[in-house]
Amino acid sequence: MARGPRPVFLARRSYRRRRIMDASRLLPVLGTLVLLLPVLWTPQPGPATAAVWLFGGWAGLIAVTAGLARHLAPAIEAEEEALTPADDGADDGANNRSGRG
Amino acid sequence: MMPFNILLAVCLVYVIALFCVAFLAERRAARGQLRFLRGPWVYTLSLSIYCTAWTFFGAVGYAARSGLEFATIYLGPTLVFIGWWGILRKLVRIGRAHRVTSIADLISARYGKSNGLGVIVTLISVIVAAPYISLQLQSVTLSFATFAAQGPETLDLSDHGGMALWLAAGLAVFTILFGTRNLDANERHHGVVMAIAVEAVVKLAALLAVGVFVTWGLAEGPMDILTRIEAQASTGWTLVPSRFAGMTFVAAAAVLTLPRMFQVLVVENADERHLATASWAFPAYLLLMSLFVLPIAVIGLERMPAGANPDLFVLTLPLQEGHGKLALLAFLGGFSSATSMVIVAAIALSTMMSNHIFAPAWLALRRRRGGAGSGDLRSMVLISRRLCIAAVLALGYGYYRFSGGGEALAQVGLIAFVGAAQVLPALLGGLFWRGATRVGATLGMVTGFGIWFYTLFLPSFGGGAVLSADLMMQGPWGIMALRPHALFGLSGLDPLLHALVWSLTINAVVFFLGSGLSFPDPMERLQGMAFVNVYDLGPGAKGWARGQAEAEDLLSMAQRILGAGAAQQFFQLEAARQGKPGFLPDPTPGFLTALERELAGSVGAATAHAMIAQLTGGASVTVQDLIAVAGEAAESKEHAAQIEAKSEELARAARALRAANEKLTELARQKDTFLGQISHELRTPMTSIRAFSEILTEPDLPGPARAQYAGIIHEESRRLTRLLDDLLDLGMLENGKVRLSVAPVLVRDLIRRAIEAAAHTRPERVLRYDRDVNAEDVILTTDADRLLQVFINLISNARKYCTADPVVLRIQVRRDGDRVVIDVIDNGAGIPRRAQALVFEKFARLGETPEISGVGLGLAICREIMINLGGSIEYLPGQGGAGFRVTVPVEPPVSEA
Numbered sequence: 001m002a003r004g005p006r007p008v009f010l011a012r013r014s015y016r017r018r019r020i021m022d023a024s025r026l027l028p029v030l031g032t033l034v035l036l037l038p039v040l041w042t043p044q045p046g047p048a049t050a051a052v053w054l055f056g057g058w059a060g061l062i063a064v065t066a067g068l069a070r071h072l073a074p075a076i077e078a079e080e081e082a083l084t085p086a087d088d089g090a091d092d093g094a095n096n097r098s099g100r101g
Numbered sequence: 102m103m104p105f106n107i108l109l110a111v112c113l114v115y116v117i118a119l120f121c122v123a124f125l126a127e128r129r130a131a132r133g134q135l136r137f138l139r140g141p142w143v144y145t146l147s148l149s150i151y152c153t154a155w156t157f158f159g160a161v162g163y164a165a166r167s168g169l170e171f172a173t174i175y176l177g178p179t180l181v182f183i184g185w186w187g188i189l190r191k192l193v194r195i196g197r198a199h200r201v202t203s204i205a206d207l208i209s210a211r212y213g214k215s216n217g218l219g220v221i222v223t224l225i226s227v228i229v230a231a232p233y234i235s236l237q238l239q240s241v242t243l244s245f246a247t248f249a250a251q252g253p254e255t256l257d258l259s260d261h262g263g264m265a266l267w268l269a270a271g272l273a274v275f276t277i278l279f280g281t282r283n284l285d286a287n288e289r290h291h292g293v294v295m296a297i298a299v300e301a302v303v304k305l306a307a308l309l310a311v312g313v314f315v316t317w318g319l320a321e322g323p324m325d326i327l328t329r330i331e332a333q334a335s336t337g338w339t340l341v342p343s344r345f346a347g348m349t350f351v352a353a354a355a356v357l358t359l360p361r362m363f364q365v366l367v368v369e370n371a372d373e374r375h376l377a378t379a380s381w382a383f384p385a386y387l388l389l390m391s392l393f394v395l396p397i398a399v400i401g402l403e404r405m406p407a408g409a410n411p412d413l414f415v416l417t418l419p420l421q422e423g424h425g426k427l428a429l430l431a432f433l434g435g436f437s438s439a440t441s442m443v444i445v446a447a448i449a450l451s452t453m454m455s456n457h458i459f460a461p462a463w464l465a466l467r468r469r470r471g472g473a474g475s476g477d478l479r480s481m482v483l484i485s486r487r488l489c490i491a492a493v494l495a496l497g498y499g500y501y502r503f504s505g506g507g508e509a510l511a512q513v514g515l516i517a518f519v520g521a522a523q524v525l526p527a528l529l530g531g532l533f534w535r536g537a538t539r540v541g542a543t544l545g546m547v548t549g550f551g552i553w554f555y556t557l558f559l560p561s562f563g564g565g566a567v568l569s570a571d572l573m574m575q576g577p578w579g580i581m582a583l584r585p586h587a588l589f590g591l592s593g594l595d596p597l598l599h600a601l602v603w604s605l606t607i608n609a610v611v612f613f614l615g616s617g618l619s620f621p622d623p624m625e626r627l628q629g630m631a632f633v634n635v636y637d638l639g640p641g642a643k644g645w646a647r648g649q650a651e652a653e654d655l656l657s658m659a660q661r662i663l664g665a666g667a668a669q670q671f672f673q674l675e676a677a678r679q680g681k682p683g684f685l686p687d688p689t690p691g692f693l694t695a696l697e698r699e700l701a702g703s704v705g706a707a708t709a710h711a712m713i714a715q716l717t718g719g720a721s722v723t724v725q726d727l728i729a730v731a732g733e734a735a736e737s738k739e740h741a742a743q744i745e746a747k748s749e750e751l752a753r754a755a756r757a758l759r760a761a762n763e764k765l766t767e768l769a770r771q772k773d774t775f776l777g778q779i780s781h782e783l784r785t786p787m788t789s790i791r792a793f794s795e796i797l798t799e800p801d802l803p804g805p806a807r808a809q810y811a812g813i814i815h816e817e818s819r820r821l822t823r824l825l826d827d828l829l830d831l832g833m834l835e836n837g838k839v840r841l842s843v844a845p846v847l848v849r850d851l852i853r854r855a856i857e858a859a860a861h862t863r864p865e866r867v868l869r870y871d872r873d874v875n876a877e878d879v880i881l882t883t884d885a886d887r888l889l890q891v892f893i894n895l896i897s898n899a900r901k902y903c904t905a906d907p908v909v910l911r912i913q914v915r916r917d918g919d920r921v922v923i924d925v926i927d928n929g930a931g932i933p934r935r936a937q938a939l940v941f942e943k944f945a946r947l948g949e950t951p952e953i954s955g956v957g958l959g960l961a962i963c964r965e966i967m968i969n970l971g972g973s974i975e976y977l978p979g980q981g982g983a984g985f986r987v988t989v990p991v992e993p994p995v996s997e998a
Contacts, residue, residue, distance in 0.1 A: 028184035
């Protein structure tokens with residue numbers, strides 16, 4: 001849209017960050033599946049089994065979200081600069097170093 | 102057992118503690134210590150108002166009746182929060198960028214700042230909230246009654262209504278005290294949020310404590326609980342997939358659209374990064390809140406006598422087992438859940454009612470009466486908010502009395518959720534779809550809400566209460582297709598799901614069709630783009646084409662809403678950004694947009710827009726602007742930005758040059774005038790001195806005449822000396838050669854002395870002084886005589902030049918950090934715009950008033966004195982008269998000498 005020309009290639013770190021954003025956007029879909037599953041089983045399991053699955057899945061989702069959020073919180077600030085090529089240049093340096101190491 | 106009056110006392114102590122927490126938080130916020138108050142944890146805890154008394158008591162009841170289905174109420178929000186990057190972040194970004202004050206404000210701003218939509222959302226929210234608030238009142242009174250029934254003395258609590266009334270009144274007082282302290286631009290309520298965070302901890306701790314007691318005290322650990330769950334499972338516990346999914350969806354929608362959730366989620370958000378923490382911490386809170394619900398329900402079903410109300414198991418279970426203290430904690434948890442929800446809901450609803458219904462009505466009323474008028478709008482808005490809070494609670498109480506209580510708690514909550522969800526299509530459409538229009542949103546919401554009202558809300562009062570049993574069975578006029586619980590023959594679903602499916606589907610379809618078939622006006626399209634592309638465009642498109650408004654009118658309006666200090670600061674900053682001195686920036690489109698956003702933070706987007714439109718003549722967006730903003734793909738944005746930056750810089754330089762040039766030209770003219778003036782001023786006394794001294798040389802002059810002529814010569818030479826003194830004084834001040842004698846002095850004394858001394862100027866005039874003697878109780882360390890000279894000059898000027906009759910001179914003193922600001926304002930005609938830049942120049946005289954003596958050095962001397970004292974004096978426009986602002990440092994600046 002009005003964003004102006006975006007860089008075609010992103011440095012590894014920015015690239016990874018984008019994928020984390022994607023994962024974060026898609027997590028509710030996975031979550032819906034996990035949480036609806038015990039309802040769809042046939043024959044329906046006893047409430048105890050369903051409860052264990054439900055709360056376990058719930059806790060799992062929370063853990064995954066916490067992991068993603070840890071990487072995304074700094075990105076809120078960096079997001080704008082990550083879109084400009086200047087940031088890429090800086091990242092390239094880091095990339096080269098990791099490439100050599 | 103817990104005596105009832107001890108329970109009351111504990112309750113009272115708890116409420117007082119909450120008051121203290123809120124009060125301390127407000128005080129810390131006032132001192133600027135916001136780190137902890139606005140941290141991610143307080144934010145996350147404040148979100149817990151989602152868990153109301155319905156959750157606290159009702160969830161166990163829900164679980165006892167329907168098994169695991171109770172969890173849907175928490176799973177919905179969990180799904181919304183784990184996907185925060187997609188929806189919530191955008192919502193919060195928009196809320197902050199556009200200074201949104203409520204969900205009604207957001208919807209109204211998105212669809213072209215249409216107040217009509219704001220009114221619709223407000224009405225929906227109020228109708229939905231009333232039963233919900235009554236539910237909270239009911240749960241607290243019910244839990245009180247439970248305790249009373251257990252007590253040894255039998256208290257007569259048959260009058261539950263009386264207690265609910267007291268509760269509602271108390272909550273109204275708390276909310277008014279801490280919810281309407283200020284009209285903060287960002288609508289943040291530190292005290293309330295902090296109190297809610299504390300309540301969140303209390304209710305979680307209470308529920309966990311009861312849960313632990315049940316699991317390890319009454320049962321033998323988790324495994325035992327699981328076997329008991331299996332054993333207790335009844336037929337009602339079978340999970341119905343459609344219902345499970347539907348409930349989850351409704352809860353997810355509610356967390357986005359409930360006004361109180363919007364308040365804590367968006368309006369009170371201080372930092373987008375807090376959302377990152379809340380994204381997992383809030384679901385974790387919900388998980389903990391629901392972890393022990395099923396165990397409590399199962400053990401309650403086992404142990405409590407048949408027929409006991411499962412909605413109160415959290416309370417009755419510990420009571421029956423003889424754990425009075427645990428029951429007390431549970432009671433406080435329920436109390437916390439109820440009160441925090443009611444407080445936030447009342448704040449959110451009162452903001453909406455006041456901004457979208459009362460403020461526009463008041464504006465329209467005044468416009469009809471004619472004239473822009475004056476008067477403090479702030480107090481009007483604050484009073485209307487307070488009345489609205491009282492009205493919201495009265496509404497909740499009224500519903501409580503009307504419905505008589507007694508219904509299963511969970512049912513009312515779910516009905517309210519489905520009602521609130523009717524805002525969802527307009528909200529999400531507004532956030533992600535540029536094609537969404539006002540017509541579509543209006544039609545969709547009204548239709549959806551209507552269906553909800555007919556199929557769910559009215560039937561909820563029970564058979565025959567509002568809708569007759571006959572109508573429920575046969576449909577209105579015998580039309581089977583219109584049966585409230587089986588619309589268009591869809592009869593397989595349970596009523597809630599039935600209403601949800603029909604209302605939301607038809608809502609969304611009408612919204613889509615209405616949007617597609619209508620054509621949005623320019624403002625709507627601009628706002629739509631600003632919202633949908635909020636990450637790209639920054640705070641939003643410029644909505645104002647050209648500034649036809651006078652900056653001074655804008656200032657006097659802004660002062661009435663933002664308060665004098667904040668408005669003046671805002672204008673001063675903007676003027677400085679444009680490279681202009683003083684308080685009056687050019688009304689550029691950018692400035693008007695910024696001002697509108699600032700006002701929107703206090704009174705909502707639609708009202709703010711209407712107020713500015715009133716002053717600018719309404720020409721807000723032209724087709725050119727639209728083309729300019731919408732030509733997104735066409736030109737390289739960077740190039741345009743560069744040119745814009747350059748041209749802006751040029752414009753700023755040109756403005757500064759023009760101002761300097763105007764000033765120079767005017768000064769040159771003034772100097773010429775002055776030379777004529779000073780020659781005249783010198784010649785008149787010189788002529789009379791010469792003439793009379795010649796007469797005095799006559800030898801045979803009678804004694805009295807001689808004395809009279811000598812007197813005239815004396816008076817004239819004194820006038821000359823005074824003139825020369827002034828000139829010398831000014832010269833010394835300008836060169837910084839004055840010696841200041843610095844000593845502490847009370848501002849009140851200074852002003853009193855100045856008033857007395859100035860009384861000699863035109864003594865025939867009577868002045869009324871409008872002072873706040875308490876505010877003047879400030880001690881300054883400065884040169885008192887010099888400062889006095891400034892005040893005498895200002896007051897004498899008012900006596901000399903003010904045209905009003907009677908003259909009222911307002912003197913306002915306030916402390917501003919390490920400076921004291923003193924405003925001296927009269928009620929006359931003021932100083933015309935053109936002359937404002939010149940009044941402090943030497944020899945400047947406004948107009949020709951021959952009967953008044955003076956050569957135009959007074960204010961120039963004042964300015965030099967203030968510079969020497971380390972302060973300043975400025976002309977203060979937009980005060981309804983000539984206003985001068987004197988700023989003095991409390992301590993004198995350290996001089997290099």
